[in-house]
Amino acid sequence: ERRESVATGQLQVCVPPLYWYHDWSRLILFFELWKRHDATFIMYANSMSTSAARVIEYYSAQGLVQVVNWPMLPLSADGDDPNAGLYRLSHSLTHNDCALRMEAEFGVLLDVDEYIHISDDKSLIEFVKPRFDKDRRLGSLMFQHFGLKVGHLNGSFDGVVNAEFFLNDRPTKTVFKPD
Numbered sequence: 001e002r003r004e005s006v007a008t009g010q011l012q013v014c015v016p017p018l019y020w021y022h023d024w025s026r027l028i029l030f031f032e033l034w035k036r037h038d039a040t041f042i043m044y045a046n047s048m049s050t051s052a053a054r055v056i057e058y059y060s061a062q063g064l065v066q067v068v069n070w071p072m073l074p075l076s077a078d079g080d081d082p083n084a085g086l087y088r089l090s091h092s093l094t095h096n097d098c099a100l101r102m103e104a105e106f107g108v109l110l111d112v113d114e115y116i117h118i119s120d121d122k123s124l125i126e127f128v129k130p131r132f133d134k135d136r137r138l139g140s141l142m143f144q145h146f147g148l149k150v151g152h153l154n155g156s157f158d159g160v161v162n163a164e165f166f167l168n169d170r171p172t173k174t175v176f177k178p179d
Helices: 024-035 050-061 082-101 124-134
Strands: 007-018 039-045 065-069 104-109 140-143 146-149 164-167 173-176
Touching: 007 082, 007 124, 024 039, 024 050, 039 050, 039 082, 050 065, 065 082, 082 104, 104 124, 124 140
Parallel strands: 007 039, 007 104, 039 065
Antiparallel strands: 104 173, 140 173, 146 164
16 A cells, blocks of 8 residues: 655655764765755764764755664663664664655665666666556666775865776665555
8 A cells, every 4th residue: 555645756765873973075975966866865863973963964954854863772781782783783673664764656775875876867766767667566676786986085075086986796775665
């Protein structure tokens, strides 16, 4: 059954928890790249620098980002720390939570250093929508993961100028229909 609040033809990007995040310039690059696809964002935040928080606040004020607080879990009564192994588990937990929060027709789950590039100058929606429309049973599309080695951004973005493409064996990236 289709959710009533789904925005047809829209794309939301889920970003798993940011822990001790400080690379504010990479956040700007992330948001500006994804704006090409007219995406909105659901970001899970645990802890970040003041500069990174300001960048997220800037894009949030534009209505592009919904921030979800992702606090650390309390210690157990006997002093065990449930957060010790939480980093990878948090990715899965937030991806599931995010898919339920999505109000867009299409969703993507990825980190702030990832982007889906469509080489024929189409937006991601323009590329995937005909494929989903062709087969109504289709629930997701996977994209091979390649790398782009970017130099240090240090606030000037000079590191993007001489970026280098490389192959890697990381997990595919998925565009899916949350409903």
